[in-house]
Amino acid sequence: MYSRGLKPLSIATVVAVLAAFALVFFYAPVDGDQGFIQKIFYVHVPMAIVALGGFVAGGVMAIKHLRSRDPSWDMRSYVAIHLSIILGAGVLITGAIWAKASWGHWWVWDEPVLVSFLVVFLLYCVYYPLRFSIEDPERQARASSVFAIAAGAFVPINFMAVRLAETFTHPRVLSQTGGNLPGEMRLTFLVSIVAMTLLFVTLWKLELTSKHAAMNLKRLRARLATVTAS
Amino acid sequence: MPALPLDEAGKYVAGAYVVFLALILIYVAIIGAKIARISREIEELTAIADSRDEAERERQPA
Numbered sequence: 001m002y003s004r005g006l007k008p009l010s011i012a013t014v015v016a017v018l019a020a021f022a023l024v025f026f027y028a029p030v031d032g033d034q035g036f037i038q039k040i041f042y043v044h045v046p047m048a049i050v051a052l053g054g055f056v057a058g059g060v061m062a063i064k065h066l067r068s069r070d071p072s073w074d075m076r077s078y079v080a081i082h083l084s085i086i087l088g089a090g091v092l093i094t095g096a097i098w099a100k101a102s103w104g105h106w107w108v109w110d111e112p113v114l115v116s117f118l119v120v121f122l123l124y125c126v127y128y129p130l131r132f133s134i135e136d137p138e139r140q141a142r143a144s145s146v147f148a149i150a151a152g153a154f155v156p157i158n159f160m161a162v163r164l165a166e167t168f169t170h171p172r173v174l175s176q177t178g179g180n181l182p183g184e185m186r187l188t189f190l191v192s193i194v195a196m197t198l199l200f201v202t203l204w205k206l207e208l209t210s211k212h213a214a215m216n217l218k219r220l221r222a223r224l225a226t227v228t229a230s
Numbered sequence: 231m232p233a234l235p236l237d238e239a240g241k242y243v244a245g246a247y248v249v250f251l252a253l254i255l256i257y258v259a260i261i262g263a264k265i266a267r268i269s270r271e272i273e274e275l276t277a278i279a280d281s282r283d284e285a286e287r288e289r290q291p292a
Contacts, residue, residue: 036239040246047250090253094246101242203257210261213268220275224282 002208013202016195020188028188037101042188044094046196047087048117052155054084054200055124059152062145074141077148079207081127083200088121116162123151 024042031038058080065073095114096106108114130147134140181189 037242039243043246043250086253086257090250093249097242097246097249101239199254203254203261206258206261206265210265210268213265213272217268217272217275220272220279224275224279 002205002212006202006205006209009198009202009205013195013198016191016198020192020195023188023191028185029182031185034102037098040094040098040101042192044091044098045189046192047094048091049193050196050200051084051087051091052120052159053197054080054087054204055120055155056152058084058148059155062148062152065141065145066149071137071141074145075211076204076208077145078131079204079211081124081148083203083207085121085124085127087200088117088124091117092121112162116158120155120158123154127151 020042024039028039028042030036058077061073061077061080065071065077095117099108099111099114100106127144127147131140131144134143
């Protein structure tokens with residue numbers, strides 16, 4: 001069911017990731033201000049954008065679940081949030097590495113982008129205890145969906161709040177004027193975002209395939225138990 | 231802060247990309263192992279269920 005198209009998608013993802021890496025290290029120029037360390041930008045920022053997009057997508061899928069009562073939408077929402085949390089951990093680690101190299105500190109508390117991302121990450125870390133503290137599958141799915149919608153709505157609000165903040169240490173890369181990236185850097189950045197999005201979708205489908213197979217196994221065990229009992 | 235020299239910046243850049251690749255590879259390995267185990271178990275259980283169903287059909291009068 002979910003494994004349909006997974007093979008070509010995986011191949012496209014590998015090609016896109018390799019192309020992004022090649023552009024980062026052989027095509028994009030070295031930044032005049034930050035030097036070679038700026039190369040972290042091409043993995044850190046796309047990962048952050050895709051993670052935040054995944055949280056919002058999880059919220060949209062949760063809306064679909066509440067509207068249709070179809071548990072498969074809850075599963076899709078859960079996997080999207082789960083993957084976004086993993087990418088979020090990557091964002092925080094790569095961000096800390098970049099901060100140490102650029103500013104001399106692993107973490108800077110007065111940087112609104114860093115702190116706001118941490119707030120979003122910690123908010124979503126609550127999702128697991130909330131979800132797995134409820135045993136009844138229907139109630140679990142409903143409560144998780146409500147959380148995913150509320151938290152998903154918080155993500156764009158948080159993003160806008162940071163944009164409106166006056167102190168702005170992070171460079172603005174996505175804006176109506178196209179940001180302040182030169183052509184080669186912008187192309188590399190866009191390819192990196194495409195590669196990261198493909199990676200997210202591939203991993204999302206892969207985990208859904210795994211969950212679907214696990215559910216089939218459960219059904220099969222139940223079928224066997226019935227046969228044995230009779 | 232002034233830009234770091236290439237030899238020093240390289241360590242940080244390599245560190246960031248290694249973190250990214252490690253996260254993805256560990257994730258794929260875990261999911262891959264899960265899928266392999268589940269597929270194996272499904273095949274085994276399907277074979278058992280099918281043989282039981284067949285035995286059941288043979289027991290029933292025509």
